[in-house]
Amino acid sequence: MKYLHTMIRVNNLDESINFYTKVLGMNLLSKEDYPDGEFTLAFLSYGKTKQDPCIELTYNYGKHSYELGNAFGHIALGTEDIKGACEKVRTMGGKVVREPGPMKHGTTVIAFVEDPNGYKIELIQH
Known part of the structure; x- marks a missing residue:
């Protein structure tokens, strides 16, 4: 597989x-x-x-909105520069919905952005 x-x-x-x-x-x-x-x-x-x-x-064709539901979580992407990635999203008119910082109950630095459809994308600092 x-x-x-x-x-x-x-x-x-x-x-x-x-x-x-x-x-x-x-x-x-x-x-x-x-x-x-x-x-x-x-x-x-x-x-x-x-x-x-x-x-x-x-x-x-012809479908212009969807209910995202509550089962799907997010897409995750790794980045070496999480602050720069968030700034690029903002500069290009996108939404940063959680600023970079440590995840709850952990130390991994994460942020969340949103695509034009409302899907969440987690950025993870590597």
Whole structure:
């Protein structure tokens, strides 16, 4: 077995691709439209192929909002400069919803940002 990707549904595909590529620095690996199924898929990764762990952004035609629910937690990304990453998110118009600092009951430095759809992304200082 091998981890391949996590799929999340998005309200605006171009806005989401912009956030994950320009703000978080991921690579857009593919964007494929499925008109008969009325959806478009975009795969993003820090790697170069879909064999690397990816995020799959799914846009369903005509669907402009979702309830995020309470089962999904967050996506986690490692960074060597958590303060710089948060500042970049803020500068690019994104939301920092938890400033960098030690996690509760621990010493690992974390922060949380939010993508344009409201999904939480945990940044972990390495």
